[in-house]
Amino acid sequence: MRAHAIPIGELSRRTGCNIETIRYYERIGVLPAARRLGRYRSYGTEDVSRLGFVRRARELGFTLDGVRALLALASDGDSSCVEARDLAASHLKGVRARIADLKRMERALTDIVGACDIRNDAVCPLIDALVQGKGGAKIRSSRNGRLGSVL
Secondary structure, three states, rough: OOOHHHHHHHHHHHHHHHHHHHHHHHHHOOOOOOEEEEEEEOHHHHHHHHHHHHHHHHHHOOOHHHHHHHHHHOOOOOOHHHHHHHHHHHHHHHHHHHHHHHHHHHHHHHHHHEEEOOOOOOHHHHHHHHHHOOOOEEEEEOOOOOOEOOO
16 A cells, blocks of 8 residues: 655655656656545655656666666566666667767867868858758768868
8 A cells, every 4th residue: 555645746856856747757657646635646655766766767868668668677576687687788779879979969060160260251161061961961070170071
């Protein structure tokens, strides 16, 4: 049986989670529906723990589907470390891909800012690169430190 005595504002304060986010998690089933005391939602200590788990997983960048999968593993009395590891390994692969993309963006922006610092003509290298790259093209950094090509 769940002990209920924590109003949503207190749950928010204890977990650092926004009230609207708590309501959203409840609507999508990440957090079980709170018991209602009149018009007010009331939560228990297990909800504090679950919301803390969700927040920590989200801080690691897990999607809500990933959080659901981790919650399912955690609620399984016989949780599989292998399954949790596989989820984390898959997520890590995505994180590394995003880091590689961010590094490419950093190099391209560094080159463009450098080109802007060097050139004093009427055509801004950033604006020029963006105009040339119509249709969602990406700016690629060159290896020699100059403004890269637009793909």
